[in-house]
Amino acid sequence: xxxxxxxxxxxxxxxxxxxxxxxxxxxxxxxxxxxxxxxxxxxxxxxxxxxxxxxxxxxxxxxxxxxxxxxxxxxxxxxxxxxxxxxxxxxxxxxxxxxxxxxxxxxxxxxxxx
Amino acid sequence: xxxxxxxxxxxxxxxxxxxxxxxxxxxxxxxxxxxxxxxxxxxxxxxxxxxxxxxxxxxxxxxxxxxxxxxxxxxxxxxxxxxxxxxxxxxxxxxxxxxxxxxxxxxxxxx
Numbered sequence: 001x002x003x004x005x006x007x008x009x010x011x012x013x014x015x016x017x018x019x020x021x022x023x024x025x026x027x028x029x030x031x032x033x034x035x036x037x038x039x040x041x042x043x044x045x046x047x048x049x050x051x052x053x054x055x056x057x058x059x060x061x062x063x064x065x066x067x068x069x070x071x072x073x074x075x076x077x078x079x080x081x082x083x084x085x086x087x088x089x090x091x092x093x094x095x096x097x098x099x100x101x102x103x104x105x106x107x108x109x110x111x112x113x114x
Numbered sequence: 115x116x117x118x119x120x121x122x123x124x125x126x127x128x129x130x131x132x133x134x135x136x137x138x139x140x141x142x143x144x145x146x147x148x149x150x151x152x153x154x155x156x157x158x159x160x161x162x163x164x165x166x167x168x169x170x171x172x173x174x175x176x177x178x179x180x181x182x183x184x185x186x187x188x189x190x191x192x193x194x195x196x197x198x199x200x201x202x203x204x205x206x207x208x209x210x211x212x213x214x215x216x217x218x219x220x221x222x223x224x225x
Contacts, residue, residue, distance in 0.1 A: 042215035105156035
């Protein structure tokens with residue numbers, strides 16, 4: 001999983017604030033995925049993006065959550081008006097695409113809403 | 115909804131013992147990946163199995179993909195304390211790269 005960089009590693013937000021999570025994929029990877037992991041649970045798919053396009057957002061809550069992967073710069077997962085239930089570890093993964101779907105994960109951002 | 119049932123959820127064994135973790139689904143997957151996750155870290159890819167009936171070995175770890183590509187198993191021989199961690203199976207949906215994860219197996223190997 002070397003190369004997928006997520007920041008910040010830890011993020012504390014008060015209820016109602018906004019959280020911005022950043023992910024820089026492995027160099028050369030054009031496919032990015034966001035997953036959420038609640039305590040004692042497996043990872044749940046949220047959204048799949050390619051450069052400038054959202055391919056599949058079926059796992060993302062329709063309200064307050066948004067994601068982007070601009071032409072330049074990292075992918076951003078944005079959570080508006082955070083609530084306590086948003087507290088979780090958020091992982092980003094990237095893959096090369098073009099038939100190569102092996103995903104490499106970052107170290108995650110642990111969001112705590114107080 | 116595609117689900118991947120992983121069992122057991124928790125396993126505590128003595129060093130030197132063997133163990134098997136199972137992943138089962140009613141869905142067919144393009145491939146299945148096994149990850150290991152340490153506390154506070156992201157999942158690290160161990161292996162990808164693609165072909166029905168495929169068996170892959172990684173030192174003391176043996177991974178098998180079911181003939182129908184609906185289930186998989188991870189067998190560890192002579193477990194060591196360094197094997198302690200969370201093991202996750204994940205099925206690939208089509209060619210999108212989207213993964214469906216099992217709930218994970220927390221393995222504790224005691225000295």
